[in-house]
Amino acid sequence: MAKFEIPSEQWAQVVEKSGGPVVYKKIPVQKPGPDEVLINIKYSGVCHTDLHAMMGDWPLATKLHLVGGHEGAGVIVAKGDLVTDLELGDYAGVKWLNGSCLACSFCMQADEPLCPHALLSGYTVDGSFQQYAIAKAAHVARIPKECDLEAVAPVLCAGITVYKGLKESGARPGQYVAIVGAGGGLGSMAIQYASAMGLHVIAIDGGEEKGKSCRTLGASAYVDFLNTSDLVQEVKNATPDGLGPHAVLLLAVQEKPFQQATEYVRSRGAVVCIGLPAKAYLKAPVFDTVVRMITIKGSYVGNRQDTQEALDFFQRGMIKVPIKTVGLSELQDVYKMMEEGKIVGRYVVDTSR
Ligand SMILES: [Zn+2]
Numbered sequence: 001m002a003k004f005e006i007p008s009e010q011w012a013q014v015v016e017k018s019g020g021p022v023v024y025k026k027i028p029v030q031k032p033g034p035d036e037v038l039i040n041i042k043y044s045g046v047c048h049t050d051l052h053a054m055m056g057d058w059p060l061a062t063k064l065h066l067v068g069g070h071e072g073a074g075v076i077v078a079k080g081d082l083v084t085d086l087e088l089g090d091y092a093g094v095k096w097l098n099g100s101c102l103a104c105s106f107c108m109q110a111d112e113p114l115c116p117h118a119l120l121s122g123y124t125v126d127g128s129f130q131q132y133a134i135a136k137a138a139h140v141a142r143i144p145k146e147c148d149l150e151a152v153a154p155v156l157c158a159g160i161t162v163y164k165g166l167k168e169s170g171a172r173p174g175q176y177v178a179i180v181g182a183g184g185g186l187g188s189m190a191i192q193y194a195s196a197m198g199l200h201v202i203a204i205d206g207g208e209e210k211g212k213s214c215r216t217l218g219a220s221a222y223v224d225f226l227n228t229s230d231l232v233q234e235v236k237n238a239t240p241d242g243l244g245p246h247a248v249l250l251l252a253v254q255e256k257p258f259q260q261a262t263e264y265v266r267s268r269g270a271v272v273c274i275g276l277p278a279k280a281y282l283k284a285p286v287f288d289t290v291v292r293m294i295t296i297k298g299s300y301v302g303n304r305q306d307t308q309e310a311l312d313f314f315q316r317g318m319i320k321v322p323i324k325t326v327g328l329s330e331l332q333d334v335y336k337m338m339e340e341g342k343i344v345g346r347y348v349v350d351t352s353r
């Protein structure tokens with residue numbers, strides 16, 4: 001078994017007050033409890049949620065001081081006495097769901113993201129924007145040794161989330177799924193997961209450049225909302241019988257696309273909400289929802305099995321995430337670009353610099 005030298009102090013990005021900014025400083029390395037592991041985080045993806053955690057603008061309070069981050073990929077360097085199925089040296093990932101009670105009715109049915117006692121990485125417990133992070137052993141992602149830790153990091157939130165959304169949509173191989181916000185970070189992964197699952201993808205986003213990248217990633221059609229006179233008709237026309245896609249995945253961060261989805265989804269189809277536009281509401285005509293038997297639902301991260309499946313698609317080379325890597329010390333700059341809407345693809349921070 002590998003042996004690791006664990007320092008007493010480490011570099012971290014710390015939110016000291018709601019609204020930020022993050023402070024790059026040295027903090028103590030924690031010791032894992034009996035059911036926990038200590039992961040030497042090598043890389044961590046940066047998710048929009050991390051910005052919300054720093055700003056404190058969600059209706060759920062964060063821990064303070066807080067180390068954000070929930071797409072952390074690294075190596076297990078210490079573990080508690082109760083941890084038997086993980087070894088020092090194993091690759092592991094810190095994801096949004098850091099831990100759950102494993103005893104409530106949701107946990108018992110593998111719906112652990114709904115656990116009322118869930119611990120959330122980088123939100124209610126310290127996350128992956130540090131060199132050494134603690135997580136419950138039961139919940140850490142088991143990352144196969146063949147995976148590149150830098151490239152796999154965004155799978156730990158973005159990948160799991162879109163993959164679970166596709167499962168929740170009920171769409172089956174050969175059917176059509178519309179992905180709204182397909183040109184963004186989540187969208188680019190959703191297109192690839194959907195294609196790998198045997199689904200046809202109708203990508204919806206704005207601008208020719210995004211259209212090009214969506215097609216390259218595997219979308220069979222692209223609908224440009226900036227350049228269409230009738231979005232609803234165009235989406236329906238992208239299916240062979242003109243009756244619309246079997247499912248819609250809503251990844252957008254604006255409210256408007258949420259209202260249109262029920263108009264173009266196929267009868268009997270499902271509209272799955274994943275993106276979280278601030279203060280948004282979902283409105284749908286009751287008549288249509290009834291007589292066309294439309295399902296509207298939410299999908300939120302994924303359970304442990306979804307995690308391993310999402311990683312398996314990645315390991316088989318079916319998911320390529322466009323990433324840009326910067327030092328952990330530059331996290332505040334990434335947040336600034338996020339606020340300005342300038343991020344293309346996914347940012348990953350390297351904790352060694
Ligand atoms: Zn996230």
Ligand SMILES: [Zn+2]
Nearest residue numbers: 101104107115
């Ligand atoms: Zn529970």
